[in-house]
Amino acid sequence: MPADAIGRFLAALDPDHREAVSGRPREEQERLAAAWERELESDDELDTLDELSPPAAEAEAARRVLAREP
Template identity: 70%
Template sequence: MPMDSVARFLAVLSPGDRRTVDAEPRGEQERLAAAWESELEADVELDTLDELSPSAAEAEAARRVLDRREG
């Protein structure tokens, strides 16, 4: 069974960030996961990184989404 976008997003976060996001309401988790997917799709730099290391690209996109949220 494929994981939903929230589960995939949570999987790439650091343990501390995962706990923080996991404590958020489901709607906020879905918003963050959608922002993460958009970041992965839209950023050309991440496309290049994705060719070298898909997991690194996913983690970088997640970091950017969380940085924007906190900033």
């Protein structure tokens, strides 16, 4: 399992999005990973999902972060 925030964020993405985000500049990847971590920390609904399935909570947070992207 990746130890850094970007690696964990990329691992939470589905394969198509992972490839697309991997091709973005490092600064943008860092920004997205930080937004992903904030989403995981701040959403109570994800806390409940995290208790049942941490990978599912991480994937949902990643999906939400990308959905907010222009």
